[in-house]
Amino acid sequence: MGGNYTQSSASTLELTIGCSTDGIHRDALRVRGSAHLSGHLHVTLTGPAPRGPIPLIVSSGPLSGTFDDVTVSGVAGARASLIYGPDFVLLSVHR
Numbered sequence: 570m571g572g573n574y575t576q577s578s579a580s581t582l583e584l585t586i587g588c589s590t591d592g593i594h595r596d597a598l599r600v601r602g603s604a605h606l607s608g609h610l611h612v613t614l615t616g617p618a619p620r621g622p623i624p625l626i627v628s629s630g631p632l633s634g635t636f637d638d639v640t641v642s643g644v645a646g647a648r649a650s651l652i653y654g655p656d657f658v659l660l661s662v663h664r
Contacts, residue, residue: 573602573630578637581609586623586660588616597623603630610636610651612660614643622652622659632656 576582586596604626612625626632632655641649644662652659 570599571601574598574600574604574628576606576608576634578607580607581611582636583611583613584625585613585615586625588614588619588623598626600626600628600630602628604628604632606632606634606636606658608637610639612639612641612649614641614647614662618644618647618664619660619662622661624657625651625660626658628656630656632658 584596584598632653635653636651639649639651639660641647641660641662646664648663650661650663652661
């Protein structure tokens with residue numbers, strides 16, 4: 570995505586992330602500017618269950634804010650948590 574990304578508290582960001590058997594995760598949201606997060610996040614996982622944190626959002630500028638909640642689908646019985654960095658968000662999936 571070119572430019573900055575801002576999400577309001579009333580919005581839901583929906584991402585579909587492809588996981589492969591070689592451990593490579595595809596389809597992260599790449600922001601060429603800064604990112605401000607708020608609201609809700611829903612992630613649909615495709616492919617095999619991930620084996621470690623999955624990059625969800627990577628920005629070339631600073632990242633601020635957090636999501637109010639995260640839900641995940643595509644992996645039966647999965648629960649999710651988020652790991653925030655200065656310019657990235659990772660998804661950790663737990664069973």
